[in-house]
Amino acid sequence: MKGCLLSLLICCSCCAFHAQDSLIRSAGLNFMYHPYDFFSGVYVARQKYRLEQRVFLNVAVNRTFFQRRFSPQTGYQLVYAVLNRKWLYAGPFVRTALSAGRINKLSDHSMVYNEEVFAGVFAGFGQQNRFVISGGVGPAWEQNWSAIDSHYQTWFSWNYFLEIGYRYAF
Amino acid sequence: MRFRWLIILLLFVVSCKKKERFEDVGIIGHAGSGLNTSTSLYTDNSYEAVQYAASFDGIDGVEVDIQCSSSNSAWLFHDDKLDDRTDGSGCIPSSSDDYLEDIHYAGWENEKLVKLVNLNFPYAQKRLFLDVRSSNWCTQQMLDQQQVIQSIELGLPAGQTDVTVVTNQVEWVHLFYLKGWKVFLNLSSAQSYLTSSIVSETVGVCIRNNEISGEEVKSVQQTGKEVIIFDVRSPKGIRKAFKKYPDYVMTDNLKAAIIEKYP
Numbered sequence: 044m045k046g047c048l049l050s051l052l053i054c055c056s057c058c059a060f061h062a063q064d065s066l067i068r069s070a071g072l073n074f075m076y077h078p079y080d081f082f083s084g085v086y087v088a089r090q091k092y093r094l095e096q097r098v099f100l101n102v103a104v105n106r107t108f109f110q111r112r113f114s115p116q117t118g119y120q121l122v123y124a125v126l127n128r129k130w131l132y133a134g135p136f137v138r139t140a141l142s143a144g145r146i147n148k149l150s151d152h153s154m155v156y157n158e159e160v161f162a163g164v165f166a167g168f169g170q171q172n173r174f175v176i177s178g179g180v181g182p183a184w185e186q187n188w189s190a191i192d193s194h195y196q197t198w199f200s201w202n203y204f205l206e207i208g209y210r211y212a213f
Numbered sequence: 214m215r216f217r218w219l220i221i222l223l224l225f226v227v228s229c230k231k232k233e234r235f236e237d238v239g240i241i242g243h244a245g246s247g248l249n250t251s252t253s254l255y256t257d258n259s260y261e262a263v264q265y266a267a268s269f270d271g272i273d274g275v276e277v278d279i280q281c282s283s284s285n286s287a288w289l290f291h292d293d294k295l296d297d298r299t300d301g302s303g304c305i306p307s308s309s310d311d312y313l314e315d316i317h318y319a320g321w322e323n324e325k326l327v328k329l330v331n332l333n334f335p336y337a338q339k340r341l342f343l344d345v346r347s348s349n350w351c352t353q354q355m356l357d358q359q360q361v362i363q364s365i366e367l368g369l370p371a372g373q374t375d376v377t378v379v380t381n382q383v384e385w386v387h388l389f390y391l392k393g394w395k396v397f398l399n400l401s402s403a404q405s406y407l408t409s410s411i412v413s414e415t416v417g418v419c420i421r422n423n424e425i426s427g428e429e430v431k432s433v434q435q436t437g438k439e440v441i442i443f444d445v446r447s448p449k450g451i452r453k454a455f456k457k458y459p460d461y462v463m464t465d466n467l468k469a470a471i472i473e474k475y476p
Binding site: 078106109150183187188196 | 255449475
């Protein structure tokens with residue numbers, strides 16, 4: 044049993060070692076249209092073969108810059124590149140995002156939270172410098188403090204986004 | 214070097230700018246949580262939109278559009294025709310309750326049309342503003358106001374005497390007034406409101422943001438009347454409306470309005 048596990052570990056290590064050649068790390072900027080606001084921010088990504096994982100940090104543009112109320116959004120995206128050519132990179136993705144913002148400063152429960160899950164498609168053009176466009180739809184849950192019932196309430200709806208971005212591969 | 218000091222001075226001035234608060238200005242959700250706006254989670258005048266708007270700490274009231282069906286019930290709906298935004302067709306005043314019960318909005322949330330009686334509004338905590346429609350677009354005829362009043366009364370909880378209506382029909386003000394309801398007249402200028410013969414029978418005027426100035430708001434308020442400003446969407450527009458110090462701002466962007474009220 045121990046031998047099997049050891050063999051498996053060695054095998055996986057070898058695969059991981061050889062996979063180093065295909066590992067691409069990148070960082071980028073994005074700008075997103077979302078029904079609630081425009082979001083803009085940075086992300087880092089790790090691409091191995093056809094699979095890319097990305098974490099991002101955005102801010103709601105209108106609320107943060109024009110209303111001076113910091114409203115961050117963070118999330119994770121998993122991409123599978125069906126097309127993985129030299130200059131073209133495209134495929135489906137799933138994304139989960141969490142955003143939070145303070146609304147009524149005089150209230151004891153002033154935070155509003157949004158959790159979203161998206162499924163969509165993307166296309167990237169370029170190699171080291173890559174421009175990416177993507178869009179997705181999915182369910183969303185908003186939680187706010189109900190002034191009527193005095194507890195956090197969850198509101199379900201459907202949402203979508205469209206995004207353009209730039210990323211540089213190291 | 215000179216410019217560096219200028220930038221520091223500018224930053225200092227900007228950071229020291231006093232944030233204005235508008236605590237005396239109430240916020241009303243327009244058609245629930247907003248009309249024709251992407252910032253609202255739900256379709257205007259739907260049950261969900263009204264409940265969502267009313268739930269916010271910082272929202273003082275919710276405005277809804279009222280139309281009466283041929284079965285004499287008050288329904289929440291904004292447009293003249295059902296065709297464009299629902300899976301139904303025709304007009305509410307020409308449709309029966311049985312037909313309207315099965316109608317859904319065309320959006321992703323697919324909300325049902327809601328009757329006033331089923332609204333479950335928290336009347337004790339928030340104020341409901343009823344924007345009452347006076348005509349049937351399909352027949353191009355005016356509705357019978359007595360019948361409209363009757364259907365609204367049937368839609369309100371028993372004993373609910375505090376009723377606020379908004380109308381653009383000057384001729385309809387008197388009967389609402391005789392019922393003891395608070396009437397806001399929807400007009401396109403403060404001057405036409407102040408010179409109107411029925412001002413004394415209203416509690417105030419409901420007017421678009423770009424149709425009234427701060428001075429005019431003050432002049433209406435000096436006569437003891439209230440002002441509701443609507444057509445308020447963007448943060449800039451909301452700020453502009455608040456700075457006129459009306460009694461209420463009726464907004465299509467609830468969260469942005471609350472943020473502007475308590476900066």
